[in-house]
Amino acid sequence: MNENCAKVLIVDDTPPNVDLLRNILSSLNYKISFSYDGHRALKIAPHFQPDLILLDVNMPGIDGFETCRQLKTNPLTQHIPIIFVTAHTESSALSKAFECGAIDYITKPIKESEVIARVKTQIELQRARNKLQGLYNQIETIARYNKLLLNSVADGIFSLNTKGNINFVNPAAETLLGWGQHELIEQSLKVLLSSKDSTRFVWEEHTIYTSCAQAKTPHCATAIFAKRDDSTFTVDYSASPLSDAEGMFTGAVVIFRDVTKQRALAGKIEHQATHDALxxxxxxxxxxxxxxxxxxxxxxxxxxxxxxxxxxxxxxxxxxxxxxxxxxxxxxxxxxxxxxxxxxxxxxxxxxxxxxxxxxxxxxxxxxxxxxxxxxxxxxxxxxxxxxxxxxxxxxxxxxxxxxxxxxxxxxxxxxxxxxxxxxxxxxxxxxxxxxxxxxxxxxKGDMQWVSRINNAIENNAFVIQRQCIVPVIATERFNFDHFEVLIRMTQGNDRLIPPGAFLPAAERYNLITNLDRWVVKSLFIWIDQNRHELADDILCSVNLSGRTVGEESFIEFLFEAFDTYKIKPSNICFEITETAAITNLALASNFISKLRDHGCYFALDDFGSGLSSYTYLKELPIDFIKIDGAFIKGIVHSDVDYAIVKSISDIGHILGKQTIAKFVENDEILEKLRIIGVDFAQGYGIDRPHNM
Known part of the structure; x- marks a missing residue:
């Protein structure tokens, strides 16, 4: 409690007395509230929560003694110190005041020096009491928490005395440890530790003791506990100190949870992040x-x-x-x-x-x-x-x-x-x-000249983005929105455009692809920002991302910042990741996709079908669209095999709640086959050629 922010409630039926006390205390920068009778004071105090109450004795209605008694019986106000302001200085009156719960008194006529001295003293004392109360509150919180956990089958609880001996065990701890409560009481903490830790166990050197008894702070850690049958399991535990009224260390309460399965799962996830799934x-x-x-x-x-x-x-x-x-x-x-x-x-x-x-x-x-x-x-x-x-x-x-x-x-x-x-x-x-x-x-090294050209193109803004429409195979209201894929081209003299197949392999090979991905995203967002007045609200722009980009945590931060900077709605963006990139880095891809889908973006799995062994992974990737590999689309008119493959991908995609997109749609014959199969969208030169944005 900051003294300058202390709150004082003045209760006196005589306005001049109230004004006098307010003027005296105003020099101390206290926050003042007042009441002219006891009834109103009983209503003000619980809400105002003053740090000190100055209470007159002689008042109409209920006098100061009765007001004090009622304040002390109310749980919301019983902790507030009360100083009586009275002209009665005889011992019987003062005894009655203290019996009611007062801690001091100020005599009338009121003297400024006495008021300041006694009020400041009680404010300081209240500060100390609040600190002490904080310690009590910690103990009470732990007690309430312990009571709650007693009914839990997941978390075990036990407490230790100052010597490190167990003096309480809850039912969950009995189950987890395989010991009965009567068997553990008075046993050393050593009995719960693995043989490796128990052989060198010294209570005064254990981290629970050093944290709780010496530093007097809660301690969280992971340990290996032993069951009665000597089998071990991994736990996460929290040890909190217990103190008596004087703040002296009396022991610790330990809450623990069996995390053996979670640790194994975390190890599996870590393994997936660092290992090839295949x-x-x-x-x-x-x-x-x-x-x-x-x-x-x-x-x-x-x-x-x-x-x-x-x-x-x-x-x-x-x-x-x-x-x-x-x-x-x-x-x-x-x-x-x-x-x-x-x-x-x-x-x-x-x-x-x-x-x-x-x-x-x-x-x-x-x-x-x-x-x-x-x-x-x-x-x-x-x-x-x-x-x-x-x-x-x-x-x-x-x-x-x-x-x-x-x-x-x-x-x-x-x-x-x-x-x-x-x-x-x-x-x-x-x-x-x-x-x-x-x-x-x-x-x-001649092949590596592309590296220099790519870097120069990024620096000199010598790339352009084009778009190619993606349209519904069967026009319906459900698919009534503008949808296109964003494509990158490199420019050179005479307005000639270099297709991505010429430079993307070098960008992939020499780790420049993420820089290109950043350039495309930023260029697209700038274009949307500058043309938003001409664009539909439900426009959907598909952007290709490389497998290396998907594996970069910093790229997600870049995207979030770009969304905020250019005020782009995430629902207007669909990121495309190739099937190969997704499967090669399954754990990273799943994490990347989940974070951005939670942000509101859509995702498409590109070139699906190029790795038919990956059907099992399709269920694990939280995507919205499946783009069927164009090699199959081009053959569906004349190849029964390609037709069957496209149909199976479309059917499985729909069963999984995904929408399907056919690439390389070059003529009406292919489009008609797609209508029969039930593919949702089509993209290709037969529908729209890439053009500048």
């Missing part, structure tokens, strides 16, 4: 994290490490011949075989598609080459049997040394990737060691 290997993000750790350590210990970048050869043949199910199974089996050829402390990762990375720690380049030869031999001897067919694959492996001359993980990844490319260009199914003076690698 192969179980670590993913690209975690691989880069471990590469960064190696690069940091090499600056200190001067040790040498090796990185391999592997790209499978002839993998596409398996997919094209037997479908993605066969390709997925090949990746699973081959990943297991490769992991068995490297040392247990080495790292194998799936970087994406049919690309793998290997980190060999404490390994010279010569040893790394031998390890790569073993891996290549393993891959060459592998056979996949599928649908009565046998498949073999090869691998192009790029090797780079990780030493103190390396500048960044980006450089290392690029060098390994270039070496892998050189191996592939050199005839495939071979190993290539990175060398700065390598002619083949110098030629590869």
């Amino acid at each position: 192969t179980g290997l670590i993913n690209r993000r975690e691989f880069e994290n471990q590469l960064q750790l190696l690069l940091t350590s090499v600056k200190e210990d001067k040790k040498e490490h090796v990185m391999m970048y592997m790209d499978l050869d002839q993998f596409k043949v398996v997919n094209d011949t037997c479908g993605h199910g066969a390709g997925d199974e090949l990746l699973r089996q081959l990943s297991h075989r490769i992991s068995e050829t490297i040392r247990s402390h080495d790292t194998l990762a799936r970087l994406g598609g049919d690309e793998f990375g290997v980190l060999l720690s404490n390994c010279a380049i010569k040893s790394g080459v031998r390890a790569a030869e073993n891996i290549l031999s393993c891959i060459q001897s592998f056979r996949l049997s599928w649908d009565s067919k046998n498949f073999t694959v090869g691998a192009s492996i790029g090797i780079v040394s990780i030493n103190e001359q390396c500048e960044s993980i980006g450089d290392i990844m690029s060098q390994a990737d270039n070496a892998c490319y050189a191996a592939k260009e050199g005839g495939r199914n071979r190993i290539h060691i990175y060398d700065d003076d390598d002619v083949a690698l110098q030629e590869r």
Whole structure:
């Protein structure tokens, strides 16, 4: 309580007395309320909640003594200190005042110095009482909380005395621990700890004691508790101190919850965020994290490490011949075989598609080459049997040394990737060691000119966005809104536009794609802001996002800020993510989609059908639209297989509550087939060609 904000209630039937007291107390910056009779004072006090009451004795109606008695019997006012203001100084009157509950008195005629001294003293005392009351309130809160938890089967509660011995156990704790209450009372906390913790248990050194007894603050932590049968389980617990009236530590109350399953689930989610769902290997993000750790350590210990970048050869043949199910199974089996050829402390990762990375720690380049030869031999001897067919694959492996001359993980990844490319260009199914003076690698740098062109185009605003309409296959009121996809093009001289297929692969390969995604989103939002007076309220703009962008937490922050800056309604935006990107980073994609859908955005799964093994993932992704892969759409007029695939995707999408969009609709024959199937929307050159926004 701040003294300058103290509140005082004056109760006196004589207005001049009230005015005099108000004038005296006004110099202390107190907040003053007053009443001319006891009845009104009894109504004011519970609401005003003064820190002190100055109460006259002789008043009509009910006198000061009776008013004091009633204030002290009301739970809302019984804590408020009362000073009587009286001309009666005889001992009997004063005794009666104190018996009623008064804590002091001021004699009449009123003297300013006496009023100030006694009021300030009582305000200070009330401040101390409030602090003390706060401690009592904490204890009462804990007691109420304990009582509530006694009826809970999920949380266990026990209390400890100053020696760390148990003096209370609730029924839930009995169930969780497997002990009866009578068996635990007077037992040491040690009996609940795992054998590892109990062997070195000293109560005065335990965190519950040091936090509650010494720091006197609540303590939250995770621990391993032991049951009566010596089995253990993980708990999250909160320990709060108990104190007596003088604030002395009397023990602690501990509330705990069995979080074994939650921890296992959290571990599973963490595993999904750092591992590839198909192969179980670590993913690209975690691989880069471990590469960064190696690069940091090499600056200190001067040790040498090796990185391999592997790209499978002839993998596409398996997919094209037997479908993605066969390709997925090949990746699973081959990943297991490769992991068995490297040392247990080495790292194998799936970087994406049919690309793998290997980190060999404490390994010279010569040893790394031998390890790569073993891996290549393993891959060459592998056979996949599928649908009565046998498949073999090869691998192009790029090797780079990780030493103190390396500048960044980006450089290392690029060098390994270039070496892998050189191996592939050199005839495939071979190993290539990175060398700065390598002619083949110098030629590869020509391909990297796109990196410079992309950066320059972003800096000089040399990109443009176009739109292509997405229309209902069957016009209905339900689909009566403007819907189009936003497309990016690069400009160059003579008003020529470069299609995205020319530069997006380089942007993906060299980690520029997120910058492009940011540029497209910002350009679209500016366009909507500048043209909102001409646009329908229910316009829906579809924007493509790369898999790498979906994995960036900072991109969500960028989007939220852009929505606010340009005052864009999230319901006007539909983000498109390719099926491959979503499945490759399932946990990240689900998290990304959920956050933005909660914000009001829509989502479409693009190129669906390009990975038929992913039907099972469709239920897990909270999307609104399914864009069917154009390769199937183009063939539905003449291919019964393509027709059946499109129909199955459409039917499954509708069962799951998703709307379907057909891409590459190039003529009326395709559109008519889509009407028969029941696809919701169509997009393609047969409907609308991309045009500038």
